[in-house]
Structures are given as structure tokens and as C-alpha cells.
Amino acid sequence: MAAGAGGADGCDEIVACPARRRAAQEAAKRERRRRRGGPLVVVSRLVGELFITVGLVMLLFVTYQLWYTNVLAEREASGAAGSLRQDWDAGGAAAPPVAAFEPGQGFAILYIPKLDVKVPVAEGISKPKVLDRGMVGHYAEGALKTAMPADRSGNFAVAGHRNTHGEPFRFINRLAPGDPIVVETRDAYYTYEMTSILPQTPPTNVSVLKPVPDGSGFTAPGRYITLTTCTPEFTSTYRMIVWGRMVDERPRSSGAPPALEG
Template sequence: MYADPAPDAAPASQPGLPAGPEPGYEPDFRDRTAELAVVRPPGRAARRAAAAAPGDGTPGGGTPGGGTPGGRAARRKALQEEQKGARRRGKPRTGAAVELPPGAGRAARRKAAKPSTKARVITGVATGIGELAMTAGLVMVLFVVYTTWWTNVVGHRNANREADSLQDQWDQSQKDGAPPPAPDPRQPDGFAPGAGFALLYIPKLGVRVPVAQGTDKQKVLDKGLAGHYTDPKTAMPWDNQGNFAVAAHRNTHGEPFRYINKLVAGDKLVVETSTTYYTYVVTNTLPETSPKDIAVIDPVPKKSGFKGPGRYITLTTCTPDGHSTYRLIVWGQLQEERPRKDGKPDALVKDT
């Protein structure tokens, strides 16, 4: 006879069949489909919520094992706070702590963060040298600008003002029919040192420059004027014979003789005075000679090619360009003498 199984006993599993449900399983009779239950990963919102959840000591946020609680933003903020604290304590920005003895206080950390006295001295010296070098460079630049540009501006302005003043004075005398002011007999050649008495034209170069008495650098040449040699004494344009010799700057201070190296035989030079135009023709040049070669302004200049006394003109200036090592010489011989009341000579009419 067979005994009936106990009513509360669970039926035994048969081989090849799945085991029964685990204890506590309650079937959901609403699920009447026959497909497999697919386990899907949590969505972005769920992952973000999990990352923001407080951790329990796990690395990487809210996972077990430790680390900074919170997500990426929280970890970044914590790192920034740590770096700020490190900088306040005299640590490098990277977070590497300055090695201090155990128990070091705030004063020790501040002292360790300060550079040594030697380092401060070296830094101060280097800074001072750098500032001095910058100042010296600026001064040099300003000096170059002053000598190569500003002195020319001032020189041209002075020369034009002096030239206009002379011409206005002569024109007014001619208009009134009055004689020009008489030369001062107490002065050499009738004119005080530095006083303008004539205008020199170089038509080929477009130059008009006042001629003043003497060759003083500050009173005449640096004002943009040409200076008439008085020591040694040279002739005036109206003298019956002699050499009317003048000098002027080739560089800076108006540089009126800047390009007289371009003059060749046959070019014209014109000197205007209160009563007369004197036209000279260039006959010869001397590209280079010593500054001590005074013979170039003799009454009959040596090396000029002139054979005897006559009425000559000599222009002198520095050479080479930008230096005063030597002197450049241009000679000319009087070709025409024309009263000012008769109008300009052909050399100036063709130029204008």
C-alpha cells in the first residue's frame, strides 16, 4: 500500500525540469507574455542620481570603497578647494606640500614659503639691471630721433623764417625806393656775427638757405643756416675779386648741403643780396680732403683748377655722409651779376 504524501510537502523536482520558484516568490499574473525578461541598464538620469548619492567610503563617488563623495563636479570643486588651501599655506599650486617638520605652525609655513635673502637680493639686482638697460635703450632711441629728425625740423623752420624775413625787408626797401640798410662799419664786412645778409640758391637741389656772418656752430650752423668764413677771412660776393666761401651741415640741423655731392661742372649757384643776384657756375669738386686743408678757401683755391685771381665761390661740408671725418668741396666761378630790381636770373626762373 502506498501512503499519501503529506499535504504540506513540496513536490519533488523531477530530473530535467526547472526548479520551482524560490521562497518568497510571488508571481505577477499580469505578465501574460511568453518572452524572456530582458534586464536593461539604468538610464542617464539614473546614473546621474547614483553618482550624486552620498558614498559609503568606496572610491569614485557613491560606490563602496572610499573617495570623495559626489559626482565629477563635486570632485572638481573639492580639488579646487584643496589647491586654494595649499596656496594659502605656502604650497605649490600642483598640491605638492612643502616639507615641514611635524607640528609646524602657520609662522613656520609662512617662513618656508618666503624666498631666501640671497634670492631676493639676486632678484632685485637683476630687476634693477633690466630697468637700467630699458631706460638706456629708450634714451638712445630718443637721442637718435632728436638728432636725425627733430633738429632738421627746427633747422628748416629757422632757415625759412630767416629767408622770408630777409626777402620781405629787401622787397619793402625796393618798393619804397629807399636804399637797403647800410652795413655797420663797426662790424667785419658790415655784419655782426650770426646776422643774415644773403640767400644761397642751389637750383638743381631745390635749396634756399640764408647765409649768416661767421661759421659758429651754435649761432649759425646748428640753426640751419650757411655760414660765411670770416676766420680766415674770405671775400664777399660784391668784392671785385676773391673767394666767397661758405659752410653748412650735411646731416642734421636742416642739412642744407645734404646733396651737394651731386653737383657737377655746369650746375648753377645763385647768391641773392639786398641789391643784386650773383650767378656762379660750378667748375670743379673735391670729393674728400682733410678738415685742416684751409687752402681750399684761399683767394685762388689750390686744387680748384683756377689759374689766377677772380670772383669765386666755395661750398664746404662734411663727408662721408653721416660723418665728419673729411671735407667735401665744391668750387664755382661768377658768371652773371644782375640787379635785383631787374628780376630773377635765368637760373632761378627756369627752376621755378
């Protein structure tokens, strides 16, 4: 066969085969680009995938905040309340006096029967040590220090989350005058009756924590309780305040007050 004649692979000339292969490769590349689309299509696909990923992350975060923090906090608060009662029943006489409570230490249980709330009360209003653990915090530091339930006069003031982390005070806006609020300690039950509510006030308004709280309607020293929480819901812009007056005190040995029966 003469040089340059067609071979068994069908090439008419030896130099033609690489050219055909290159042409086929270029054609394949063009087809892949056509399937992928142009640069704008590729970018739009990447942006879309990014939005989907960000959306999934945000959904997981919201689920964690609105649901799972409640699960964790309620579990921890329930355990803390149970431990308190076990300690009291096993020999509360050995428990430290009020002055010995450390920040974050539980010392009481707060009940709001109308709202089906039962939550431990701990010293201080630290978010990581108290509030985010599903507990209610007693204002007990510096200029914000308030009375204890056993004090013969003063304002026992506490703070709690309205949303997430157990949200014990979510529905305190539903309380009405006369509704009972009960505080149980190692030694006694203290029953208060809700008297008034301040729907909204700035966080800087600490006068609501005074021994005779401003805006409460109380005009003379007494034994009061103040519940504080954030408002509107899912924000911390303002504070909602609920006040009550003590109407009954009884030793734990006498049993639970009528407000907790049934």
C-alpha cells in the same frame, strides 16, 4: 576645560599657535622668493630693465638729432630767409653796408636749384649762432676771411651742415660741372656755375679758401664760390669742397636769373 587642552582656534596647546604662524610666514617668504627667483635672476632682471631704459633714451636722442633738429632748423632758416626778403623789399637802402654785418647776421640767400636748396647765409661759421640754426655760414674771420659776392675779385666761401640741423649741404656731392649756384643779396643776384669738387680733404687744409683756391683748377684771380661741408656723412673727420665760377650778375630790380625761373 583643563589647562593645555585644545581651544576653539584648533591649537592643541597655547604655545603652538605662534609657532604655526611663524611656520606659515616662513613658507610664504619661501614662496615669494621662489616666484622672484634667486639673486642672479633678480640681477639679470635689473640689468635688462637698465638696458631697455638706456636704449629708449638713445632712441629718443637719435630721433632728436636726425629728425627734430632738421624740423627746428628748417623752420628757423625759412623764417630768416623770409625776413631778409621782406627787409630788402621794404627799403633795403637803409640796410647796413657789408662791413657792418655782425657775427650771426643774415645778409644773403643761397640757392642750389638742382638740390632744391634755399638757405640764408649769415656772417661767420659759429655752430650755435649760424650752422645749428639751419643757415650757411660765410668764412669772415681772421685768416679764414673770404670775399663777398659783390667784390670784383676773390673767393666767396661758405660752410654748411651735411647732416642734422637742416643739412643744407647734404647732397652737394651730386653737383656736376655747369650746375648753377645762385646768391641773392639786397642789391643783386650772383649766378655761379659749379666747376669742380674735392671729395675729401683734412679740416686743416684751409688753402681751399684762398682767393685762388688750391685744388680748384683755377689759375688766375676771378670771382669764385666755395662750398664746404663735413664728410663722410654723420662724421666730421674730413671736409668736402665744391667750387664754382661766377657767370652772371644782375640787379634784383631786373628780376631773378634764368637759373631760378620755373
